[in-house]
Amino acid sequence: MFEVKTIDRFDLTDFAGDVFRTSNTDTPDAILVRSSKVDDRLISKRLLLIARSGTGTNTINVEAATANGTAVFNTPGVNANAVKELIIQNLFRCLRPLNGAVEMMKQLRVGPGEDLQEAAEAKRVDFIGEELYGRTLGILGLGTIGQRLADACYHMGMQVIGYNRSFKNLRHVQQLDTIDEVLEQADFVVVLLPLTDDTRGLLSAKQFETMKDTAYLLNFGRGDIVDNQAVVSALNHNEFAGYVSDFPKTILQDHPKITLLPHLGGNTIEALTHSANLILQNLLDFLEYGTVRNSINFPRVDLPFMSNQRLTFFFHARDNMWVDVANILNSYDLPVQEMMGNTQDGYGYTIVNTDLSTVSKERKQKLLSELDQIKGMLRVRLLNNPTQGEWQ
Ligand SMILES: NC(=O)c1ccc[n+]([C@@H]2O[C@H](COP(=O)([O-])OP(=O)(O)OC[C@H]3O[C@@H](n4cnc5c(N)ncnc54)[C@H](O)[C@@H]3O)[C@@H](O)[C@H]2O)c1
Numbered sequence: 001m002f003e004v005k006t007i008d009r010f011d012l013t014d015f016a017g018d019v020f021r022t023s024n025t026d027t028p029d030a031i032l033v034r035s036s037k038v039d040d041r042l043i044s045k046r047l048l049l050i051a052r053s054g055t056g057t058n059t060i061n062v063e064a065a066t067a068n069g070t071a072v073f074n075t076p077g078v079n080a081n082a083v084k085e086l087i088i089q090n091l092f093r094c095l096r097p098l099n100g101a102v103e104m105m106k107q108l109r110v111g112p113g114e115d116l117q118e119a120a121e122a123k124r125v126d127f128i129g130e131e132l133y134g135r136t137l138g139i140l141g142l143g144t145i146g147q148r149l150a151d152a153c154y155h156m157g158m159q160v161i162g163y164n165r166s167f168k169n170l171r172h173v174q175q176l177d178t179i180d181e182v183l184e185q186a187d188f189v190v191v192l193l194p195l196t197d198d199t200r201g202l203l204s205a206k207q208f209e210t211m212k213d214t215a216y217l218l219n220f221g222r223g224d225i226v227d228n229q230a231v232v233s234a235l236n237h238n239e240f241a242g243y244v245s246d247f248p249k250t251i252l253q254d255h256p257k258i259t260l261l262p263h264l265g266g267n268t269i270e271a272l273t274h275s276a277n278l279i280l281q282n283l284l285d286f287l288e289y290g291t292v293r294n295s296i297n298f299p300r301v302d303l304p305f306m307s308n309q310r311l312t313f314f315f316h317a318r319d320n321m322w323v324d325v326a327n328i329l330n331s332y333d334l335p336v337q338e339m340m341g342n343t344q345d346g347y348g349y350t351i352v353n354t355d356l357s358t359v360s361k362e363r364k365q366k367l368l369s370e371l372d373q374i375k376g377m378l379r380v381r382l383l384n385n386p387t388q389g390e391w392q
């Protein structure tokens with residue numbers, strides 16, 4: 001039904017993913033990616049969906065996809081535990097100089113008759129650490145990951161404060177009214193926001209001035225939420241103690257107070273497996289059945305496929321939209337066997353189970369073209385029941 005090919009054939013750099021197409025054409029029906037940027041040139045009329053295995057969708061032009069009638073899917077929450085655990089590991093690393101101690105142990109040699117443990121203990125004064133217990137954790141972005149981190153750190157004895165644009169009724173977090181209040185009070189500030197027009201460059205020189213000089217900033221949201229040049233400058237002026245980022249930039253390399261990771265947040269066997277399974281299921285269900293789950297721009301609609309064919313409609317929600325569709329279906333004497341629809345953020349998605357088995361190919365084309373031309377219609381699809389016939 002769908003071939004899977006790699007995107008390399010498009011010769012678009014900075015992109016690596018799989019595409020799905022129904023015929024031997026360079027224009028894909030669907031694109032599957034992790035964090036790779038989806039080039040806008042791929043959002044052609046033919047493109048039915050973009051599937052992002054993972055959470056952040058800042059590498060996809062969702063607005064352009066929506067206007068094109070292309071569904072965008074992601075797998076929110078599946079890597080939240082992986083990110084939470086990596087952040088906790090890094091909180092400990094900020095206070096306990098484990099890397100140095102392990103390195104020292106690799107180098108340490110004792111002579112005949114000397115005791116290695118004794119020699120090691122003589123060196124441990126260089127590796128005295130501090131404890132997380134009783135310290136204040138500030139979380140910017142109290143979503144799925146932020147809440148899990150808050151619960152775990154609260155149970156380790158930390159005070160947890162946070163900022164989110166909407167109020168969240170959370171048991172273990174004192175939610176503050178401004179980012180600045182969090183920055184002033186926290187010993188650790190963890191960024192867990194999405195990258196949007198509102199959050200790009202949100203943390204810069206002015207914000208760093210308000211931080212404690214002993215505080216650490218950990219960015220597991222997205223690199224561009226933080227002004228990297230301002231980070232380097234603030235650290236050079238001892239405005240805060242250290243920066244940990246999951247999003248490497250050359251300007252941050254080699255600074256003694258900066259720790260860079262190669263975007264490891266969701267990089268566990270569990271998260272990757274779970275995410276890949278979920279996104280593939282959602283992708284195939286949409287391509288073959290028109291079912292929508294976990295889409296960020298299409299409303300959720302899941303109707304059992306009990307007919308020979310079904311029509312799916314994605315449109316700008318407006319008064320009388322359905323009257324216009326129904327008039328055309330009636331003029332073709334099409335039975336509406338079952339139907340389900342939903343709206344979200346001004347867009348509607350409707351599935352109609354029907355039977356076109358007696359309608360000629362030419363009339364089907366004419367029907368689809370008339371439905372396509374309805375004012376506000378963004379995408380019409382005709383699907384054959386995969387368990388009852390061949391793909392058309
Ligand atoms: N490092 C990694 O590997 C990794 C893994 C997963 C997610 N992430 C990043 O973390 C982000 C958060 O993930 P999540 O699963 O918790 O998402 P989420 O959608 O559950 O949480 C995001 C939270 O941020 C809040 N928010 C959005 N814009 C805001 C603004 N301008 N000001 C204040 N609050 C705002 C939302 O209300 C929400 O509560 C993702 O968007 C992604 O960029 C990184």
Ligand SMILES: O=C(O)[C@H](O)COP(=O)(O)O
Binds near residue numbers: 034035055056079263
């Ligand atoms: O948004 C996400 O899910 C994370 O940043 C993980 O991205 P990745 O799929 O490239 O690991």
